[in-house]
Amino acid sequence: MKICMIGTGYVGLVSGACFAELGNQVICTDINKIKIGNLNDCIIPIYEPGLEELVKRNFKQGRLKFSSDISSSIKYSDVIFICVGTPTNKKTNNANLKYVFNVTNTIKNNLNKYKVIVNKSTVPVTTGDKIEKILNTKKNKNKFDVISNPEFLREGEAIRDFMYPDRVVVGTSAKKPNNIMKNIYLPIIKKKNRYFQTSRRAAELIKYASNAYLATKITFINEIANLCDKSNIDVKDISIGMGLDERIGDRFLRAGPGYGGSCFPKDTRALVTTAKKFHTNLSIVKSVIKSNESRNKILCSRIDKIMSNKIKNKKITFLGVTFKAGTDDMRESPALNIIPSLTRKGAMINYYDPSGAKNNFKSKKVKYCKNIKDACNNTDLLIIHTEWNEFKQLNFKKLFKGKNTKVFDMRNLYSLEKMKKSKINYFGIGRGLI
Numbered sequence: 001m002k003i004c005m006i007g008t009g010y011v012g013l014v015s016g017a018c019f020a021e022l023g024n025q026v027i028c029t030d031i032n033k034i035k036i037g038n039l040n041d042c043i044i045p046i047y048e049p050g051l052e053e054l055v056k057r058n059f060k061q062g063r064l065k066f067s068s069d070i071s072s073s074i075k076y077s078d079v080i081f082i083c084v085g086t087p088t089n090k091k092t093n094n095a096n097l098k099y100v101f102n103v104t105n106t107i108k109n110n111l112n113k114y115k116v117i118v119n120k121s122t123v124p125v126t127t128g129d130k131i132e133k134i135l136n137t138k139k140n141k142n143k144f145d146v147i148s149n150p151e152f153l154r155e156g157e158a159i160r161d162f163m164y165p166d167r168v169v170v171g172t173s174a175k176k177p178n179n180i181m182k183n184i185y186l187p188i189i190k191k192k193n194r195y196f197q198t199s200r201r202a203a204e205l206i207k208y209a210s211n212a213y214l215a216t217k218i219t220f221i222n223e224i225a226n227l228c229d230k231s232n233i234d235v236k237d238i239s240i241g242m243g244l245d246e247r248i249g250d251r252f253l254r255a256g257p258g259y260g261g262s263c264f265p266k267d268t269r270a271l272v273t274t275a276k277k278f279h280t281n282l283s284i285v286k287s288v289i290k291s292n293e294s295r296n297k298i299l300c301s302r303i304d305k306i307m308s309n310k311i312k313n314k315k316i317t318f319l320g321v322t323f324k325a326g327t328d329d330m331r332e333s334p335a336l337n338i339i340p341s342l343t344r345k346g347a348m349i350n351y352y353d354p355s356g357a358k359n360n361f362k363s364k365k366v367k368y369c370k371n372i373k374d375a376c377n378n379t380d381l382l383i384i385h386t387e388w389n390e391f392k393q394l395n396f397k398k399l400f401k402g403k404n405t406k407v408f409d410m411r412n413l414y415s416l417e418k419m420k421k422s423k424i425n426y427f428g429i430g431r432g433l434i
């Protein structure tokens with residue numbers, strides 16, 4: 001198959017490279033010419049484990065190409081995947097579809113033969129109908145089908161998720177594009193019967209409903225953690241005890257900072273707004289959004305408490321600043337909220353992140369360090385913000401060099417018992433207040 005990915009971000013680049021690995025001829029396109037230039041020099045714009053090797057191999061073998069000539073790439077290809085961003089429209093709280101519709105207009109002008117137009121971006125219900133309407137000119141009659149194929153990959157696990165998906169959802173009621181899609185996905189679905197064909201609108205909603213459900217699970221356990229803090233119970237025991245029930249399962253049941261990232265916050269907001277358009281009140285999702293928004297405040301007051309309200313001039317170290325481990329994605333990371341609130345109170349922040357330096361903190365009080373040791377030098381409080389493997393076996397005594405540094409582990413990576421035995425001044429989430 002000749003495939004064109006429009007938008008070479010986390011989704012477009014990973015799926016494009018994976019489709020190439022499966023033997024297709026893939027062109028990844030983007031309006032960002034610098035990105036495309038770099039990719040042609042095999043410089044990968046994002047941190048994603050295994051991606052560099054995958055891109056280099058397929059690029060060298062000629063199956064994967066990068067181009068900023070979007071029109072020619074569309075003309076050359078049989079299947080066009082729309083993979084552009086759909087961030088929150090701050091005025092409406094719905095998804096901003098301007099990138100999707102810009103791409104649609106480019107496709108409209110370049111339909112030289114029949115093509116399947118696949119929307120992989122996360123979009124509100126009925127967006128596929130709108131794309132179809134834009135493309136449906138006299139000249140384009142019978143030259144396309146618009147289908148929905150939402151993406152479920154997780155950053156940090158993206159290649160594995162793509163190659164071994166729990167499900168591939170394809171939204172179309174037409175036979176021809178469904179057969180083409182089945183063919184493309186055949187190598188990764190033949191082992192398990194996980195290909196689910198449904199209506200286009202249902203596919204669009206499956207993506208939002210899934211993300212809203214996962215966000216609900218995280219928020220639920222975070223609220224239970226608040227109760228555990230007050231009632232002196234370890235929330236980890238609650239997660240295990242609940243998770244052993246197969247109807248519940250233990251995934252996404254780990255207490256921590258609120259959910260962040262490029263998907264859950266914007267998708268929960270967009271879902272509520274879309275539902276409103278259909279005169280439907282999604283009260284659970286609304287509460288989840290509200291609860292998650294209050295999470296940073298709760299964590300900040302917890303830090304105040306741990307530091308006995310003496311934050312001014314204190315050195316605070318952050319290990320990890322992205323929204324989760326395994327990615328360099330800073331979008332809606334809780335650290336973007338917590339760090340500025342600490343600097344406003346006069347704290348000096350050192351941080352280290354295994355994915356590399358970030359320039360998101362425009363403050364002289366925030367400094368990037370190139371390793372854990374430098375970041376922890378002479379610190380008063382160490383905050384473990386994300387769950388990278390390299391943060392799981394720290395030798396606190398060696399790092400703190402005799403100083404009575406406190407540890408606030410927002411991911412509950414360490415055993416309370418062991419910390420007590422080693423006399424580390426350790427605090428977790430939902431494991432009893434100080």
Ligand code: NAD
Pocket residue numbers: 006007008009010011012029030031032035070083084085086099102103120121122123151152153154155262263
């Ligand atoms: P991204 O911001 O990383 O990448 C989007 C890319 O599209 C950018 O490189 C941008 O330059 C490019 N672009 C914008 N307008 C363009 C145009 N007119 N023509 C060509 N390129 C254009 O976005 P992402 O994280 O890959 O997300 C893409 C979509 O997939 C979103 O709807 C998102 O919700 C969804 N999604 C993301 C993830 C994830 O983990 N990031 C997972 C599943 C689904």
